[in-house]
Amino acid sequence: MKAYFLRVWQTISRPSVHYSLGFLTLGGFIAGIIFWGGFNTALEVSNTEQFCISCHEMRDNPYDELKTTIHFSNRSGVRATCPDCHVPHEWTDKIARKMQASKEVWGKVFGTISTREKFLEKRRELAEHEWARLKANDSLECRNCHDFSYMDFTTQSVRAAKQHSTSLASGEKTCIDCHKGIAHHLPDMEGVSGW
Amino acid sequence: MKFAKVMLVPMLVLCFAAVAEEIATLRNNTAIDEDVNPEYIPKATNDDIKQARNYPMQPPLIPHSVRGYEVNLNVNKCMSCHARSRTNDSQAPMVSVTHYMDRDGNFLAEISARRYFCNQCHVPQLSTEPKVANDFVDMHTIMSDKAAKPKGQ
Numbered sequence: 001m002k003a004y005f006l007r008v009w010q011t012i013s014r015p016s017v018h019y020s021l022g023f024l025t026l027g028g029f030i031a032g033i034i035f036w037g038g039f040n041t042a043l044e045v046s047n048t049e050q051f052c053i054s055c056h057e058m059r060d061n062p063y064d065e066l067k068t069t070i071h072f073s074n075r076s077g078v079r080a081t082c083p084d085c086h087v088p089h090e091w092t093d094k095i096a097r098k099m100q101a102s103k104e105v106w107g108k109v110f111g112t113i114s115t116r117e118k119f120l121e122k123r124r125e126l127a128e129h130e131w132a133r134l135k136a137n138d139s140l141e142c143r144n145c146h147d148f149s150y151m152d153f154t155t156q157s158v159r160a161a162k163q164h165s166t167s168l169a170s171g172e173k174t175c176i177d178c179h180k181g182i183a184h185h186l187p188d189m190e191g192v193s194g195w
Numbered sequence: 196m197k198f199a200k201v202m203l204v205p206m207l208v209l210c211f212a213a214v215a216e217e218i219a220t221l222r223n224n225t226a227i228d229e230d231v232n233p234e235y236i237p238k239a240t241n242d243d244i245k246q247a248r249n250y251p252m253q254p255p256l257i258p259h260s261v262r263g264y265e266v267n268l269n270v271n272k273c274m275s276c277h278a279r280s281r282t283n284d285s286q287a288p289m290v291s292v293t294h295y296m297d298r299d300g301n302f303l304a305e306i307s308a309r310r311y312f313c314n315q316c317h318v319p320q321l322s323t324e325p326k327v328a329n330d331f332v333d334m335h336t337i338m339s340d341k342a343a344k345p346k347g348q
Contacts (some may be wrong), residue, residue, distance in 0.1 A: 069263060189269060
């Protein structure tokens, strides 16, 4: 075994006999692009709503619920898709989130949330992950579309303007503190602060 | 027995007539094979201005939008603002103390089961003309009308 690794190491550490340095550099560069691109393309594909709802748990539960909300159909015709709210735009954050999401896919594969009942049972736990994430990043995903700096309080309802110009403006609270359940039905809220 | 049979026919006819009438009203007298353009859907008022109550026991009207507010086994969105403990954060009026009483008049820590489903009694309004005229007259109007009339009438 050791001898084998030694041989491999000798081969790759020795200067190339057959290929020019230029070819190797360029080849490596191109291969790099292909892998990088392929990886990112795979990421892109898995970042579409089509992908998210290709598994029936997500289509029958979150997606069907989303359809009745303002983020699916509204007077402006702007839609929020699953990745808009659930996948960070920064690359590192994106990868971190994907690793986490894999666990949820795992859940599907092994049938932990294969039915509506099982989904409802798990909902509180899943929702808590999302609340914690949005709380930690100051509701970054909401702010990608809703920019506080451009909110016109004069056109908002009194209730909204009051809250936005106080608790939100001072940074004491963030969107998810007040807007839980904006896109899906809520789980049992017993014990959640503010409920 | 014979009497029953004789009576059955006109009664059935009456029933069908009543049902047919109702359908006609709901469909605005449009023939069954025709489609009508649906009416304009009025907007819910969301001006945050409290409406006067017509009588002291009236459940106040909701002056704000309630779109998507869930009230079910899991959550009561209304109470996330109107509960006693939430009024500081939400600046909403607390549900009155009657909402915390059971039917024997005992005070409870949580909203009474009788008052859990807010929309049974409280309703938002639409910016539209009422479909049915309302001739309700409140007590003050009756009293002032009476006071204005000469004595003995």
